[in-house]
Amino acid sequence: MSNLLESYAEVTGNAIVDQLRQLATPLRGMKVVHVNSTRVGGGVAEILDKLVPLMCELGIDTSWEIITGESDFYQCTKSFHNGLQGHRIAIPEHLLRAYEETNVRTAEQLRPVLEEADVVFIHDPQPAPLLDLCPDRKGTWIWRCHIDVSHPDRHIWRYLRHFLTNYDASVFSLAGFAQALPHPEYLIPPSIDPLSAKNMELSQDEIEAVQKHFGLDPQRPMILQVSRFDRFKDPLGVIQAFRLAREFTPGLQLVLAGGTASDDPEGEAVYREAENAANHDADIHLLLLPPDAHRTINALQRSADIVLQKSLREGFGLTVTEAMWKGRPVIGGDTGGIRLQVINYHTGFLVNTPEGAALRIRYLLQRPGRATQMGEKARQFVRENFLLTRQLREYLTMILAVRNGGTDRIELS
Amino acid sequence: MTQEQTTTMAPFVIKDCALIALATGKRVQNLKELRDHLEVVPLSSLYYHFWGGHLYPGFEEREYANDLGEWAKHGLHDAALAEKLAIIDPSGFDDLEHMRQALLDVVEHRLEEAGAELWKPADRHFQFIRSQIVVFGTGRTVRHPEQLAEVIPGLSPGSVFYHFIDARQRLPRGEDDFRSWLAPGGERYARLCQGLSSIDPYFNSLSELREQLAALFSSFHGRSTDVEPA
Numbered sequence: 315m316s317n318l319l320e321s322y323a324e325v326t327g328n329a330i331v332d333q334l335r336q337l338a339t340p341l342r343g344m345k346v347v348h349v350n351s352t353r354v355g356g357g358v359a360e361i362l363d364k365l366v367p368l369m370c371e372l373g374i375d376t377s378w379e380i381i382t383g384e385s386d387f388y389q390c391t392k393s394f395h396n397g398l399q400g401h402r403i404a405i406p407e408h409l410l411r412a413y414e415e416t417n418v419r420t421a422e423q424l425r426p427v428l429e430e431a432d433v434v435f436i437h438d439p440q441p442a443p444l445l446d447l448c449p450d451r452k453g454t455w456i457w458r459c460h461i462d463v464s465h466p467d468r469h470i471w472r473y474l475r476h477f478l479t480n481y482d483a484s485v486f487s488l489a490g491f492a493q494a495l496p497h498p499e500y501l502i503p504p505s506i507d508p509l510s511a512k513n514m515e516l517s518q519d520e521i522e523a524v525q526k527h528f529g530l531d532p533q534r535p536m537i538l539q540v541s542r543f544d545r546f547k548d549p550l551g552v553i554q555a556f557r558l559a560r561e562f563t564p565g566l567q568l569v570l571a572g573g574t575a576s577d578d579p580e581g582e583a584v585y586r587e588a589e590n591a592a593n594h595d596a597d598i599h600l601l602l603l604p605p606d607a608h609r610t611i612n613a614l615q616r617s618a619d620i621v622l623q624k625s626l627r628e629g630f631g632l633t634v635t636e637a638m639w640k641g642r643p644v645i646g647g648d649t650g651g652i653r654l655q656v657i658n659y660h661t662g663f664l665v666n667t668p669e670g671a672a673l674r675i676r677y678l679l680q681r682p683g684r685a686t687q688m689g690e691k692a693r694q695f696v697r698e699n700f701l702l703t704r705q706l707r708e709y710l711t712m713i714l715a716v717r718n719g720g721t722d723r724i725e726l727s
Numbered sequence: 728m729t730q731e732q733t734t735t736m737a738p739f740v741i742k743d744c745a746l747i748a749l750a751t752g753k754r755v756q757n758l759k760e761l762r763d764h765l766e767v768v769p770l771s772s773l774y775y776h777f778w779g780g781h782l783y784p785g786f787e788e789r790e791y792a793n794d795l796g797e798w799a800k801h802g803l804h805d806a807a808l809a810e811k812l813a814i815i816d817p818s819g820f821d822d823l824e825h826m827r828q829a830l831l832d833v834v835e836h837r838l839e840e841a842g843a844e845l846w847k848p849a850d851r852h853f854q855f856i857r858s859q860i861v862v863f864g865t866g867r868t869v870r871h872p873e874q875l876a877e878v879i880p881g882l883s884p885g886s887v888f889y890h891f892i893d894a895r896q897r898l899p900r901g902e903d904d905f906r907s908w909l910a911p912g913g914e915r916y917a918r919l920c921q922g923l924s925s926i927d928p929y930f931n932s933l934s935e936l937r938e939q940l941a942a943l944f945s946s947f948h949g950r951s952t953d954v955e956p957a
Contacts, residue, residue, distance in 0.1 A: 489854040492750035501748040
């Protein structure tokens with residue numbers, strides 16, 4: 315077994331690593347290409363960062379390409395993102411043109427690689443038109459949607475749908491996100507990498523150094539939300555919940571730690587809104603972190619008493635998974651993939667309002683024993699359901715099933 | 728049957744499995760839609776909604792034993808329908824197509840009773856999901872029935888599912904793999920097979936099933952440690 319596979323086996327157990335090897339055997343030597351829109355920042359890039367080398371370790375020739383464009387392209391794809399998550403948005407024609415032209419340019423660069431590949435994973439809407447721009451493709455093309463598209467803006471969905479109909483399969487994180495498409499639609503939640511800098515064990519010295527660096531008092535309780543500065547993550551609602559809870563827990567500290575992704579043009583504006591709402595409160599720490607601050611985020615999550623993810627819309631919420639893996643109870647918005655992870659009174663609480671979040675913050679701070687129990691359950695729940703090895707097992711199963719005509723039973727033994 | 732005689736049996740090959748879920752695009756908002764979609768969903772969808780929950784660990788015991796019963800109660804708030812759906816157990820049918828007919832009978836009967844409530848919308852949708860199953864080797868085989876007493880406590884949940892639940896859809900007469908393997912032993916294993924048939928997988932988690940199976944084999948045989956690689 316390779317070193318990488320051995321490392322995973324230590325965390326996840328030998329059985330699933332053995333299953334991965336069985337699934338990879340008929341795929342060995344195949345060329346698989348993933349395409350998304352950024353190498354750093356956001357959950358998709360973080361997953362691919364480890365998924366690609368792991369697939370290579372299993373003998374599958376896997377590469378990762380990205381689509382990049384000018385600001386109009388990102389404005390357009392950000393509008394797609396907002397529209398697919400339910401905001402009613404009219405996208406100007408010149409932005410749609412920029413989107414399509416960027417895909418044409420990208421296809422010119424990537425066409426040889428994509429047309430030769432046995433399997434192509436296209437992540438999210440940004441590179442979706444590439445399939446139709448590769449007419450001599452020979453492989454299986456799969457569209458992987460990481461977004462909550464349960465209630466999309468109909469105009470935007472209709473526009474994007476015609477780029478998707480020729481795919482061989484698509485993948486959604488939850489059943490509620492699946493939209494009518496003329497091919498098999500797999501339901502595969504994403505995952506975290508337990509060995510990554512963001513999730514690995516850290517020394518107490520390193521955790522304390524991060525607390526000191528950001529002026530956090532380890533003697534006082536701290537709540538944390540890690541997410542991009544994005545309105546769907548409701549940073550203003552988190553600040554409101556913090557203020558309500560602090561009335562009953564003097565000394566409470568809040569950290570809102572966010573990065574910006576290179577494909578998100580709205581991040582800075584939302585950060586300013588949060589800054590205004592914080593209004594120089596010394597116990598509200600707004601941290602704009604670089605995209606590679608993985609160990610810092612890890613240390614902050616391990617420093618927190620409670621982690622929040624009070625999203626109003628959420629594809630899956632990998633920050634929830636990360637916090638649970640570190641044994642922290644999570645208070646999450648009652649939406650999207652957070653519902654799969656946060657189980658009331660077991661791994662945390664689902665909430666709908668800042669008031670609801672404040673109530674649960676108070677509850678957990680008043681009952682530290684209960685919070686510890688929930689954190690332990692949360693870690694075990696992630697171990698069983700949301701680690702990278704499980705996601706890869708489902709991807710490989712899907713590839714085999716799609717390439718074998720969608721059979722309901724795949725016998726590897 | 729002596730141990731010498733059992734060596735002529737084909738070895739019991741221990742397997743493992745996992746399910747992968749797919750959307751069907753069938754979304755149900757009321758009783759009539761449930762009936763309409765029940766008629767056409769693939770059998771793999773009934774498999775998923777009646778057995779698939781075993782492979783997705785939860786924290787609380789479910790009130791009703793299948794997804795349709797749960798939705799009838801918590802989506803439609805129709806407790807009577809929930810009870811009638813929940814009592815339907817795939818083990819009681821020759822195949823899932825027959826079970827589909829039984830489900831349709833219950834829903835159609837309820838529609839006749841419901842009258843004006845025919846279109847009453849549920850609080851939440853029911854999504855028909857289907858599944859594909861992938862079966863793995865484990866590299867382990869058992870040559871003698873006596874060895875199962877030692878092997879079963881170490882089975883993964885996926886192995887328990889494959890041999891004790893999935894087998895019921897694969898084998899004639901809805902047997903599990905253990906009974907099917909032991910059958911040639913005749914009278915010697917009749918009491919064990921009877922014990923196996925009395926373990927009801929419908930209401931137990933996979934870990935509970937594993938405990939029950941282990942206790943049954945253990946009390947029948949005592950323990951053995953002789954497990955061979957494949």
